[in-house]
Amino acid sequence: MHRPNDLLEADVRDQLAADTLLDSTRVMVSASHGRVMLSGSVPTYEDSQRRAAERAVGRVPGVRGITDKIELTAEPIPSDVVDRVAAALRRNAVVDDTTIEVSNVGQTIYLDGVTTSWFGKKAAEDAAWGAPGVAQVVDRVTIIPGAVGTGLEGGDRPSSVDVSVRPGERR
Numbered sequence: 001m002h003r004p005n006d007l008l009e010a011d012v013r014d015q016l017a018a019d020t021l022l023d024s025t026r027v028m029v030s031a032s033h034g035r036v037m038l039s040g041s042v043p044t045y046e047d048s049q050r051r052a053a054e055r056a057v058g059r060v061p062g063v064r065g066i067t068d069k070i071e072l073t074a075e076p077i078p079s080d081v082v083d084r085v086a087a088a089l090r091r092n093a094v095v096d097d098t099t100i101e102v103s104n105v106g107q108t109i110y111l112d113g114v115t116t117s118w119f120g121k122k123a124a125e126d127a128a129w130g131a132p133g134v135a136q137v138v139d140r141v142t143i144i145p146g147a148v149g150t151g152l153e154g155g156d157r158p159s160s161v162d163v164s165v166r167p168g169e170r171r
Contacts, residue, residue: 002034003062012036012063015056022052027070029057034064041071043133077107077133085109088127095123100141102128107135114142 002008008031016024026049027040036057042049050070057066078084082102089097100113109128115121121141128137 002064005031005033008034008036008060008062011060012057015060016053019052019056022049022056024053027053034062035067036060036063036065037067037069039069039071041073043073077104078131081109081131081133084131085128088130089124092123092127095120095127100124107133108138109134109136110138110140112140114144116143116145118143 003011009029012029012031013024016022016027016029023042026042027038030037030039038053038057050068050072053070054066054068057063082104085102086097089095089100089102094117095115099115100111103110103112109131111124111128115124121139121143124141125137125139128134128139
């Protein structure tokens with residue numbers, strides 16, 4: 001026996017709203033006999049929103065199938081994307097934002113500089129992925145334990161630069 005459509009729709013909406021990787025305001029839900037249809041639109045660079053919606057709906061008891069009609073729309077990257085990433089770095093207690101420079105070319109964000117830990121490097125990358133419109137992050141931040149400010153007080157200058165690129169989707 002299937003659940004009433006209105007209850008299933010309400011549970012799906014609740015699950016979508018609870019998913020922190022998803023902007024649930026862009027997704028509409030309808031249900032019929034256990035089948036859920038998702039519609040709406042998300043920016044092309046946020047195709048991960050579609051996958052997050054499907055995963056969230058799949059966790060709802062009573063869902064027998066999912067039809068994804070969410071459209072991808074072409075929206076430009078905000079002109080202040082570098083400022084947004086830099087502001088996110090300033091708000092992060094793990095990252096010394098004075099040692100990391102942020103730049104972009106199109107939808108690609110470049111991170112350059114030094115941090116003292118893997119956590120700082122990861123936090124900088126996450127801040128870049130969190131900005132709207134970002135399709136790719138090139139992380140050229142080097143980890144130097146003990147480095148303070150812009151100097152390299154705690155270690156030697158590295159001989160190579162670590163480049164980490166994760167195309168297409170943010171986490």
